Amino acid sequence: MKPSLLVLTVALVIATPSAARAQTAADTPVAVYLPGLGDLxxxxxxxxxxxxxxxxxEKNWAYATYELAELNEALNRVAKLRPRWRDFAIAEMMRAVTKEPLGELADAIKSADGVRFAQSHGxxxxxxxxxxxxxxxxxxVIKVPETSPYPDQNFQPARK
Ligand code: HEC
Structure with missing residues (x-):
């Protein structure tokens, strides 16, 4: 994922001289939004x-490679932004439970193996x-998706 709008907003607020910021704040109140673990x-x-x-x-291995990297990034960012939640060591738990299936997913995608992919995504x-x-x-309770909630995206491999 590209740097989020949130980070951009925070960067802009920091980069804006305070006089200009005061003026902006008067015109359009800027609130900094910090997403919680559930939001992320x-x-x-x-x-x-x-x-x-x-x-x-869809056996779209090129796209699956991309999306696995995005998921890895998303999980790493969650661990970085919210390393602790209530009494739980989220960063450590994240690594402990997801490392193996993520590795197996990478192997399944590399070998274009639909059966292994389904097993490791499960x-x-x-x-x-x-x-x-x-x-x-x-x-x-998370489950393997049965249908696409994205009517504007084609998940099938690109035709050569
Ligand atoms: C390291 C622990 C951990 C892992 C791994 C984890 N989650 Fe979570 N997840 C949580 C916690 C804790 C919450 C509740 C956070 C809160 O309420 O702020 C949560 C909340 C959520 C929610 C919000 C629920 C809702 O209906 O609003 C979703 C969706 C979610 N997780 C999806 C996933 C998916 C998909 C995965 C696996 C790819 C995953 N989570 C892996 C700890 C985890």
């Missing part, structure tokens, strides 16, 4: 998990839920 999950992790699943189902999905259960958030 919903905004960045969940869509990547869905898109990766759809890519693999395993990744279990790791999402394992962490939700371990953090007392067992009401959040």
């Amino acid at each position: 999950m919903t905004m960045t992790v969940q869509p990547r998990h869905i898109k990766l699943g759809l890519a693999g189902r 395993k990744l999905t279990e790791s999402c839920n394992l962490c939700h259960q371990s953090t007392g958030q067992g009401v959040i």
